[in-house]
Amino acid sequence: xxxxxxxxxxxxxxxxxxxxxxxxxxxxxxxxxxxxxxxxxxxxxxxxxxxxxxxxxxxxxxxxxxxxxxxxxxxxxxxxxxxxxxxxxxxxxxxxxxxxxxxxxxxxxxxxxxxxxxxxxxxxxxxxxxxxxxxxxxxxxxxxxxxxxxxxxxxxxxxxxxxxxxxxxxxxxxxxxxxxxxxxxxxxxxxxxxxxxxxxxxxxxxxxxxxxxxxxxxxxxxxxxxxxxxxxxxxxxxxxxxxxxxxxxxxxxxxxxxxxxxxxxxxxxxxxxxxxxxxxxxxxxxxxxxxxxxxxxxxxxxxxxxxxxxxxxxxxxxxxxxxxxxxxxxxxxxxxxxxxxxxxxxxxxxxxxxxxxxxxxxxxxxxxxxxxxxxxxxxxxxxxxxxxxxxxxxxxxxxxx
Numbered sequence: 001x002x003x004x005x006x007x008x009x010x011x012x013x014x015x016x017x018x019x020x021x022x023x024x025x026x027x028x029x030x031x032x033x034x035x036x037x038x039x040x041x042x043x044x045x046x047x048x049x050x051x052x053x054x055x056x057x058x059x060x061x062x063x064x065x066x067x068x069x070x071x072x073x074x075x076x077x078x079x080x081x082x083x084x085x086x087x088x089x090x091x092x093x094x095x096x097x098x099x100x101x102x103x104x105x106x107x108x109x110x111x112x113x114x115x116x117x118x119x120x121x122x123x124x125x126x127x128x129x130x131x132x133x134x135x136x137x138x139x140x141x142x143x144x145x146x147x148x149x150x151x152x153x154x155x156x157x158x159x160x161x162x163x164x165x166x167x168x169x170x171x172x173x174x175x176x177x178x179x180x181x182x183x184x185x186x187x188x189x190x191x192x193x194x195x196x197x198x199x200x201x202x203x204x205x206x207x208x209x210x211x212x213x214x215x216x217x218x219x220x221x222x223x224x225x226x227x228x229x230x231x232x233x234x235x236x237x238x239x240x241x242x243x244x245x246x247x248x249x250x251x252x253x254x255x256x257x258x259x260x261x262x263x264x265x266x267x268x269x270x271x272x273x274x275x276x277x278x279x280x281x282x283x284x285x286x287x288x289x290x291x292x293x294x295x296x297x298x299x300x301x302x303x304x305x306x307x308x309x310x311x312x313x314x315x316x317x318x319x320x321x322x323x324x325x326x327x328x329x330x331x332x333x334x335x336x337x338x339x340x341x342x343x344x345x346x347x348x349x350x351x352x353x354x355x356x357x358x359x360x361x362x363x364x365x366x367x368x369x370x371x372x373x374x375x376x377x378x379x380x381x382x383x384x385x386x387x388x389x390x391x392x393x394x395x396x397x398x399x400x401x
Contacts, residue, residue: 002050003125004104006094007040009056009064009111010084015268017381024305026267027112028063031276032284032302036112036267037064041071043109043118048126050104051075053097054111055090058082061228082233088208088247089239091193092215093231095200105132106200108193114276116263124258125194131163134202136254138194139166141187143261146353147178150268152189152245155181156257166255169245187259191266193244194258207251214238270331271355274377277301277309278335284309294397295320296373308385314339314366314374321395322365328382328389330358337374340367363393 013026027037044052056064068076079094095106107125152171156164170181204212214235221232265272281301289300295318301309333355340349342365358364368374392400
């Protein structure tokens with residue numbers, strides 16, 4: 001029996017756009033000829049996988065269909081939630097559709113993860129297929145590359161060959177605690193789940209019977225049209241919003257971990273997005289997008305919908321103007337050197353891999369007093385991303401009007 005991929009595609013990606021009511025969901029952002037949901041759909045085009053099921057909502061249905069068409073996915077099913085209720089109802093309702101046999105393995109992917117070396121992930125999925133039963137759940141851990149406070153972690157103990165039991169979850173710890181967790185061989189919790197349909201049913205019946213009953217009603221009373229299950233709103237509205245972690249994982253003791261050492265990110269922050277572009281900057285580099293200034297130069301790497309990614313190169317003794325912007329905020333990630341930063345009334349030094357947020361309207365400046373050039377990846381976010389949106393207060397090169 002093949003493995004059924006289920007793609008959870010209802011998230012809004014609000015961490016990237018904290019003050020914008022209208023924004024593009026992260027999984028559909030065009031990052032330069034590709035989106036995260038397209039990468040996810042590519043990942044499941046392997047012989048081990050059955051046709052996919054996508055869990056989403058009405059707001060994203062059009063974008064999901066576009067992505068499926070672009071990736072030439074002809075056979076699929078969509079489960080449409082009438083309201084956002086977090087991951088627990090999404091996981092259960094997509095598993096309950098009649099197309100899925102009771103013992104079929106289900107692999108739950110988030111639509112908004114960037115995963116390199118996915119062949120290693122797929123090999124691990126196929127390898128552990130025989131270890132699934134009617135109760136257990138496998139989750140995927142990623143070996144941390146840094147003590148990030150943006151991800152959850154878990155600890156494990158080995159119970160038999162190639163099987164690691166999860167002993168503890170740690171939810172987005174502070175950097176100091178994250179360092180200790182990594183010392184104790186903790187892994188990032190990737191938010192990918194692997195289990196059989198009967199395991200999902202048994203766990204929800206045991207730990208979340210109300211969610212189970214109302215999800216089942218919502219599906220049984222759903223309307224089916226053009227590969228889409230429109231879940232019944234009246235039944236679905238009775239469901240309490242809960243994540244799969246809180247609803248099931250924190251209650252059951254039958255959680256096993258598959259540990260992976262592969263490049264992975266949920267691109268949940270502009271720091272992660274900036275680092276992704278920095279890593280792949282030569283793919284985006286074009287000579288026509290290089291602009292020289294008295295303080296050095298900048299390169300426009302990629303302009304998307306309401307965001308622009310640049311690399312700034314500040315030469316030794318280079319000083320940008322003291323300035324502000326009316327229409328954009330900025331995120332900076334230092335990749336080389338030790339720039340001196342002015343941010344409103346604060347003045348401080350940054351180091352490589354450090355990041356800073358420049359709010360809309362904040363007065364700021366970059367200086368490089370040292371011999372080594374400074375490099376910064378900058379993400380501009382706003383409605384106007386032009387050089388004309390610069391109000392200069394001071395400039396050593398005489399550019400204040």
